[in-house]
Structures are given as C-alpha cells and as structure tokens.
Amino acid sequence: MSDPFMSCNFKNCKAPLTRFAWITRCSHVFCEEHGDQHFMNNATRVKCPACNEINNKETDIIKNNLNPSDLIVSCVRPEKAMEYAAYACRLWSYQMQMKRKYNTEILTQKYERLILEGTSQLQTENRDLKKYLSEIDNRLKKVNEELIRTRQKLRKYKAAYEAMCSSKQKGYFQKNTREFLKPELIFGRENNIRDDTSLKEDEYFGDSPLSFH
Ligand SMILES: [Zn+2]
Numbered sequence: 508m509s510d511p512f513m514s515c516n517f518k519n520c521k522a523p524l525t526r527f528a529w530i531t532r533c534s535h536v537f538c539e540e541h542g543d544q545h546f547m548n549n550a551t552r553v554k555c556p557a558c559n560e561i562n563n564k565e566t567d568i569i570k571n572n573l574n575p576s577d578l579i580v581s582c583v584r585p586e587k588a589m590e591y592a593a594y595a596c597r598l599w600s601y602q603m604q605m606k607r608k609y610n611t612e613i614l615t616q617k618y619e620r621l622i623l624e625g626t627s628q629l630q631t632e633n634r635d636l637k638k639y640l641s642e643i644d645n646r647l648k649k650v651n652e653e654l655i656r657t658r659q660k661l662r663k664y665k666a667a668y669e670a671m672c673s674s675k676q677k678g679y680f681q682k683n684t685r686e687f688l689k690p691e692l693i694f695g696r697e698n699n700i701r702d703d704t705s706l707k708e709d710e711y712f713g714d715s716p717l718s719f720h
C-alpha cells in the first residue's frame with residue numbers, strides 16, 4: 508500500500524486516499540464516496556466538485572487503483588509511459604501544494620486562536636493584578652493616615668508632658684495641663700472617649716505617670 512500522500516479534495520472531506528481515487532483532468536482527486544456521488548451518473552460532461560471545471564467523463568475522469576501492478580504500463584510505448592509519469596508528477600506536485608496551503612491555514616487559525624486565548628488570559632490576570640494592587644494601595648493609605656494621626660497624638664502628648672515638667676507651680680500645672688491633656692486634643696473625638704466636661708480631675712490623671720497627686 509502506498510503512503511496516503513493525497514486526500515480527498517471535496518470540501519471539508521480530506522479523507523486520505525489509499526486504495527482507490529477518482530482523478531480528474533483538472534488535477535483534483537476524490538475519495539470513492541464523493542467520486543461515486545458526483546460522477547456515477549448518465550451525464551457525459553460533469554463539473555469538478557473542487558474547481559467547477561467541466562470534465563468529459565470519457566476522457567477526463569477516471570477511477571484509479573492507487574496501488575497498480577508494475578505491469579500496468581508494460582504494454583504502452585515508452586513515450587506514452589513518460590507522458591503518464593509526467594502527468595503523475597504534475598498531479599503529485601499540485602496535491603502537495605494544496606496540502607501545504609491547507610496545513611498553513613490550519614496552523615494559522617490554530618496560532619491565532621492560541622494568541623487570542625493567551626491575550627484574553629493575560630488581560631484577565633492583568634485586571635486581577637490591578638485590582639489586588641489597588642486594594643494594597645488602599646490599605647497602605649489607611650495605614651499611613653493612621654500613622655499620621657498617631658504622630659499627632661504623640662506630639663500633643665509630648666508637649667503636654669514637657670509643659671508638666673517645666674511647670675514650677677502645681678496650680679499652674681494643673682490648670683494648664685488640664686488644657687493640654689483634654690482627651691479630644693490627644694485622642695480626637697472617638698467613640699470610646701468621653702466628653703471632658705463629664706470627667707473629674709482624677710479621671711484625667713488617675714494612676715498614670717502624669718498624676719500630680
Ligand atoms: Zn471525500
């Protein structure tokens with residue numbers, strides 16, 4: 508059995524031809540199914556299903572055994588045998604060109620599909636990455652804001668502590684420190700901080716290092 512270098516030229520068939528094939532003068536080949544379907548009728552002239560060229564069924568179309576005996580050309584003159592060989596070479600060359608064109612189209616489509624899929628996947632990953640980076644940025648922004656607030660509190664606390672240390676009069680200290688240490692000045696008006704008007708002096712200083720009692 509010869510290598511199935513040819514495949515049916517009927518649109519989308521592409522069946523490998525191994526045993527028999529319908530062959531036309533316009534260099535197209537067809538599997539038995541499609542050749543029988545188009546050429547086994549009473550018409551004397553038929554259109555080639557691949558290129559629409561009109562072929563005479565008597566002289567331009569033949570159903571061939573693709574594995575003929577060597578003896579098939581034994582009774583023909585050498586120049587006729589050379590003519591057959593030349594036609595066989597042209598047919599082979601044309602079929603190879605068609606095969607190459609078909610394979611190139613298939614590969615191109617495959618690569619285009621892969622590129623599209625790859626691009627789509629990259630876009631999705633890029634979108635997810637941007638979203639993740641945006642979340643990180645937001646968290647970082649909140650942490651920075653909290654850091655700024657904490658530094659402000661520390662500065663106020665430090666100022667109050669220095670004022671306390673430099674004060675020579677207890678009364679002066681109590682009066683002024685009370686102003687410095689107002690909770691809303693140090694901690695801001697947060698939910699868990701009570702209004703200073705409701706606090707007694709002891710509650711301001713308690714047992715903290717700032718207590719002057
Ligand atoms: Zn076919």
Ligand SMILES: [Zn+2]
Pocket residue numbers: 531533534535555556557558559560
């Ligand atoms: Zn044709």
